[in-house]
Structures are given as C-alpha cells and as structure tokens.
Amino acid sequence: MTPDPRPVEGSDIEPPDVPGFRTWPGVYLFVFGWFVLVVVLLTVFTNIFS
Amino acid sequence: MNLADWVVLLGAIVGIALYGAWRTRHVRSLNTYMRGAATTGWGTIGLSVMATQASAITFLSIPGQGFESGIAFVQNYFGLPLALIVVCAVFLPMYRRLNVYTAYEFLGQRFDQKTRLLGAALFLLQRGLAAGVTIYAPAIIISTVLGWPLDAVVVFTGLLVIVYTVTGGSEAVALTHKWQMAVISTGMLTAMVVLLLRMPDGLGFTDAAHVAGALGKLHAVDFSLDPSRRYTVWTGVFGGLFLSLSYFGTDQSQVQRYIGGASVREGRLGLMFNAVLKIPMQFLILLLGALLFVFYQFAPSPVFWNQAEWRRHAEDDRFRAIEAEHRSALVESQSAIRAWLDARASDDPAREASARAAMVAASQKDGAIRAEAKSALAAADPRAKTKDSDYVFITFILTELPHGAVGLLMAVMFAAALSSTASELAALGTTATIDLWRHFRPLAAPDEARNVRVARRFTALWGLFAVAFALFARFAENLIEATNILGSIFYGVLLGLFVVAFFLRRVGGSAVFIAAVAAQALVIAMYFSLNIGYLWYNLVGCAACTGFSVALQAVLPPRAGAGGSRGARASEGRVG
Numbered sequence: 241m242t243p244d245p246r247p248v249e250g251s252d253i254e255p256p257d258v259p260g261f262r263t264w265p266g267v268y269l270f271v272f273g274w275f276v277l278v279v280v281l282l283t284v285f286t287n288i289f290s
Numbered sequence: 291m292n293l294a295d296w297v298v299l300l301g302a303i304v305g306i307a308l309y310g311a312w313r314t315r316h317v318r319s320l321n322t323y324m325r326g327a328a329t330t331g332w333g334t335i336g337l338s339v340m341a342t343q344a345s346a347i348t349f350l351s352i353p354g355q356g357f358e359s360g361i362a363f364v365q366n367y368f369g370l371p372l373a374l375i376v377v378c379a380v381f382l383p384m385y386r387r388l389n390v391y392t393a394y395e396f397l398g399q400r401f402d403q404k405t406r407l408l409g410a411a412l413f414l415l416q417r418g419l420a421a422g423v424t425i426y427a428p429a430i431i432i433s434t435v436l437g438w439p440l441d442a443v444v445v446f447t448g449l450l451v452i453v454y455t456v457t458g459g460s461e462a463v464a465l466t467h468k469w470q471m472a473v474i475s476t477g478m479l480t481a482m483v484v485l486l487l488r489m490p491d492g493l494g495f496t497d498a499a500h501v502a503g504a505l506g507k508l509h510a511v512d513f514s515l516d517p518s519r520r521y522t523v524w525t526g527v528f529g530g531l532f533l534s535l536s537y538f539g540t541d542q543s544q545v546q547r548y549i550g551g552a553s554v555r556e557g558r559l560g561l562m563f564n565a566v567l568k569i570p571m572q573f574l575i576l577l578l579g580a581l582l583f584v585f586y587q588f589a590p591s592p593v594f595w596n597q598a599e600w601r602r603h604a605e606d607d608r609f610r611a612i613e614a615e616h617r618s619a620l621v622e623s624q625s626a627i628r629a630w631l632d633a634r635a636s637d638d639p640a641r642e643a644s645a646r647a648a649m650v651a652a653s654q655k656d657g658a659i660r661a662e663a664k665s666a667l668a669a670a671d672p673r674a675k676t677k678d679s680d681y682v683f684i685t686f687i688l689t690e691l692p693h694g695a696v697g698l699l700m701a702v703m704f705a706a707a708l709s710s711t712a713s714e715l716a717a718l719g720t721t722a723t724i725d726l727w728r729h730f731r732p733l734a735a736p737d738e739a740r741n742v743r744v745a746r747r748f749t750a751l752w753g754l755f756a757v758a759f760a761l762f763a764r765f766a767e768n769l770i771e772a773t774n775i776l777g778s779i780f781y782g783v784l785l786g787l788f789v790v791a792f793f794l795r796r797v798g799g800s801a802v803f804i805a806a807v808a809a810q811a812l813v814i815a816m817y818f819s820l821n822i823g824y825l826w827y828n829l830v831g832c833a834a835c836t837g838f839s840v841a842l843q844a845v846l847p848p849r850a851g852a853g854g855s856r857g858a859r860a861s862e863g864r865v866g
Binding site: 254255256257258264267268271272274275278279282283285286288289290 | 364368371372374375378379499500502503504506508509510511523553554555558559562565566569570573
C-alpha cells in the first residue's frame with residue numbers, strides 16, 4: 241500500500257549546505273538563538289513603550 | 291470599490307487560480323498529485339507552509355485583536371520555532387524515510403490499523419470542520435461590509451479553490467501559494483505604509499507607538515504565572531509548543547507541504563524559514579492593529595465597527611445619544627493625547643504623569659461608551675453580534691486606502707482564504723484516499739490512474755462539504771479563537787499518538803488506542819466544565835494520551851513483535 245521505504249536518504253548525513261553551517265544541529269541552534277533574541281527584543285519593546 | 295479595484299482583485303485571485311490549474315492540468319502521477327513536484331525547493335516549501343497557516347482570519351482578526359486587546363497575542367506563537375526544530379529533527383526524516391503519503395500511515399506502520407484510522411478520523415473530523423470555518427470566516431466579514439450576498443462569496447471562494455486543487459493536487463497548491471504569498475506580502479506592506487502616512491501631522495511612528503503603549507496596546511510579553519491569563523510567555527511557550535507540534539507534525543495539511551520536495555534538506559530549510567519569520571510577521575500584523583487604534587483616536591470612527599449590524603438595530607434616540615457621546619469622547623481623547631505628547635517633550639515628569647493619567651482616563655471613557663453601545667445593541671436584540679473588532683481593519687481598507695490598493699487588500703483576504711483552504715482540501719482528499727479508501731480497497735493500490743481519479747473525487751467532495759458547512763453552519767463570534775479552540779480540543783490527543791509512536795517504543799497499538807479515546811473524552815469533559823486557557827488542552831490531551839498509554843501498557847499483555855514493525859525499525863537510532 242505504501243511505497244517502500246527510501247533506502248539511504250540521509251536526514252542527518254545530508255549537510256544543510258547553508259553558508260556558515262556544517263551540521264543540522266548548528267542550524268537548529270541558530271534558530272533557537274534567533275527565537276531567544278526575538279523574545280528579548282519584544283521584552284525590551286514592551287519596557288520602552290508600555 | 292471601483293473598476294480599478296475589481297481589476298486588481300479578480301486579476302490577482304482568479305488569475306492565480308487559473309494559472310495554477312492550467313500549469314498542473316497534466317498531473318497523472320499519484321506521487322506528484324499528493325506530494326507535489328519532486329523538484330520543489332525550500333523557498334516554495336517555506337512559502338507554502340506559511341500560506342497554509344496564514345488564513346484570511348489572520349489578516350482580518352489579528353489586526354482587530356491588536357486594536358482591541360493589544361499585541362500580547364504574539365506570545366501564542368512563542369512555541370512555534372521550538373516545535374519546528376523538533377519537526378525537522380524527528381518527524382520529517384521519519385516521514386521521508388518511510389516514504390508515506392500521510393502522517394497517519396506512519397501510525398499504521400508503528401502500531402496497527404485501528405490506531406491509524408483513529409488518527410486519520412481525528413484529523414478528518416477537526417480539519418473538515420475547520421475548512422468550512424476557513425471559507426466562512428472571511429466571507430461573513432467581507433459580505434457584511436461590502437453588502438455582497440454571503441452565499442455568493444462562500445460559493446465563489448469555495449468553487450475557485452476546488453477547481454485548482456482538484457485539478458493539480460498538491461503541485462497546484464504549492465504553485466499558487468507562492469503567488470498568493472506575494473499578493474499578501476505586498477498588500478500588507480501597502481496597508482502599513484498608508485497607515486503611517488495617514489497618521490495626523492506631527493505624529494510619527496515613534497510618537498504613535500508611545501501613545502499606543504501608554505494606552506496599554508503594546509504589552510508584548512507577560513511573564514505572569516497566573517493560569518487564568520489567556521496570553522503569557524508560558525502559555526505561549528508550553529501551550530503554543532504543543533499546539534504547533536500537533537499542527538506542523540501531525541496535521542496532514544502541513545505535513546503534505548514539506549514531505550515532498552527534492553530532499554530532506556529542502557523540507558527542513560522550508561520549515562526553518564517559518565521558524566525564523568513567523569513571530570516577526572505576527573508581531574507586525576498585531577502592531578498594525580495597535581497603530582490603527584491610535585489612528586482612529588484622530589480619524590472619525592464609528593462607535594461600533596460592524597456598521598451593518600449597528601444600523602439594523604440602532605434606530606432610536608438612545609443610540610443617537612451614544613454616537614454623540616462617542617464623538618465627544620474622541621475629541622476629548624485627541625486633546626488629551628496632544629497634551630501628553632507636549633508634556634513628554636517638556637521633560638517635566640510631574641506634568642507628564644498628570645497628562646498621561648488624563649489621556650488614559652479619556653481613552654477609558656471612550657472604551658466605556660463603546661461597551662455601552664454593545665450592551666444597548668444586545669438589549670435591543672439578544673441575537674445581535676456584539677463582537678466588532680474583526681471589522682476594524684477592513685473598515686480602514688475600504689475608507690482610507692486609495693483605489694487599486696483597496697482591490698489589492700481585498701485580494702489579500704481572498705488569497706489567504708484560498709491558500710489555507712487549498713491545503714486543507716488537498717490534505718483531506720489525500721487522507722480520505724490513502725487512509726480510508728485504499729485501506730478498505732487494498733487491491734486498487736497498484737492502479738495509479740484510478741488512485742488519482744479517486745483522490746480528485748475525494749478532494750472535490752471535501753470541498754463541497756466545506757462549502758456546505760460554511761453555508762449552513764453558525765459559528766462562535768470570535769472567529770480566530772473558534773478555530774484555535776476547535777484545534778486545541780483534538781490536536782493534543784493526536785499529538786499524543788505521535789509522541790508515543792516516536793518516543794515510547796514499548797507501547798503497543800491496543801494500549802495507545804484505548805488511551806487516546808479516554809484522553810479525548812477527558813479533554814472534551816474538561817472543556818465543558820473548566821475555565822482555563824484553551825491552549826492548555828493541547829498539553830492536557832497529549833499528556834493524558836501519553837500517560838494513559840504507559841499505564842495501560844503496564845497492565846496489558848506485551849504487544850506481539852514489539853520493536854519489529856517497519857516504523858519502529860526505521861526509528862531505531864534516530865529517536866528515543
């Protein structure tokens with residue numbers, strides 16, 4: 241019913257191929273850091289304008 | 291709307307739909323029909339994921355939410371980037387490795403067919419209803435404001451989306467999403483620029499933001515631990531995490547957007563694109579609403595934003611008196627705002643504090659008059675719709691934007707309605723075909739052409755169901771929350787099924803199935819008996835399903851062939 245599993249498609253083997261990032265955990269860490277930065281900026285925004 | 295607006299509106303909406311149908315009219319492969327073109331890159335996937343989530347409700351109700359309650363709603367999205375990281379690391383690689391068409395096929399491989407059917411049924415139930423809401427929500431607002439027949443708007447939107455979604459399936463959906471997002475981005479940017487340009491003389495962005503902040507509209511983050519508060523950092527991070535994990539990880543309308551494409555890399559980068567941009571995007575839409583509040587302190591504004599509803603009931607002297615009070619309160623509020631801005635510039639803290647208090651009091655006075663208007667409306671007709679914040683942004687569009695731009699912003703609303711509905715219909719059609727029809731008719735599986743025909747028919751049927759639901763159903767007044775509440779009631783348990791599947795390999799199909807049914811009953815009972823923020827039901831449903839599964843597995847006989855299924859084998863060394 242379902243097509244056969246893909247043989248080798250390597251989720252973690254395949255590099256992100258993004259300048260500055262060699263591994264996927266590095267990409268995730270960047271995104272997490274961006275999220276923290278956004279929350280900090282929103283907190284600062286709240287303090288300035290409220 | 292004049293001719294220029296109609297040309298822009300119909301050119302953008304009908305043009306994109308027909309282009310999508312024409313470009314994908316030759317799709318014959320089930321794989322392409324259900325997962326899109328094999329060459330799809332991360333940009334298209336990212337825009338498609340974004341367009342699926344951003345319905346017309348996003349662009350009608352969220353500015354209204356910013357206008358009325360401020361921008362605290364942005365915290366609801368705090369769990370989203372974290373959820374997308376988990377989806378990228380765990381869910382996406384598994385779906386790609388097992389080469390499934392739907393997320394629920396994975397449940398069948400990991401547990402058994404009854405659990406797969408339960409997952410598919412939960413999805414079909416909540417998403418099938420939500421598709422009706424997705425069409426109805428903008429239609430009721432647009433038809434009310436423009437005086438168009440509601441049924442005509444619903445049928446036009448529904449038929450247009452059915453045409454290209456049925457024709458090209460997932461490939462048509464992804465193709466049209468790119469252009470629809472271009473229309474949406476251009477339109478919203480135009481609205482923001484026009485709003486800033488039309489602020490009164492001497493009131494730049496910074497001053498307007500200070501006024502909005504002083505009037506309580508720019509409180510973006512709240513670290514309070516009070517569970518009765520609807521929007522806090524904690525409900526956003528934890529409740530939002532579970533809601534987003536359910537939505538992006540287990541809802542076929544999103545899973546279908548990223549399991550196709552050229553490789554795992556494209557899907558992952560498409561999701562990370564959303565993880566980075568979603569919170570800033572929602573912040574800007576809410577900020578637009580908060581700045582509209584400042585704008586309408588100076589521009590003439592109705593005491594009740596749903597003017598069609600107001601005029602229907604407000605005929606006696608009491609209503610005229612309320613309108614007069616509102617006009618007078620606005621003049622008072624304008625003077626108070628000007629006085630506060632002068633006081634801020636004077637570097638005199640005492641004067642500033644006094645002027646600020648006067649400004650807040652003037653704003654509260656006008657707020658009280660608006661509340662009185664709603665009470666009067668409800669007293670005149672208990673069935674009158676007293677929630678009017680969804681009408682603020684569209685009123686601004688129709689009264690303040692130049693011709694051409696009005697058509698563009700109306701195209702934004704329709705593009706958003708079409709984009710999210712298309713993903714929903716494609717997912718409903720795919721799930722009905724793969725998890726129901728092919729499950730009960732397995733011999734039909736090798737017949738590719740027949741499968742595509744059946745998928746088209748199911749997609750069309752779900753489209754017609756959504757249109758019928760939008761035509762005949764009546765919904766909760768706050769449109770955006772109605773869909774979120776509906777999702778939160780079912781999503782938690784659905785996520786629980788997948789959490790057990792991915793991370794608790796000792797639990798078998800019978801235990802998780804009974805646990806899911808019990809957890810769903812618990813969530814529904816809690817919804818009708820407790821008064822807590824609805825985002826918590828995502829966490830409750832997921833935790834109950836997971837906890838019940840572990841407890842039941844401890845008392846049930848060990849499952850046969852534990853760890854030996856294809857799904858379980860594929861997950862070894864990857865999760866858990």
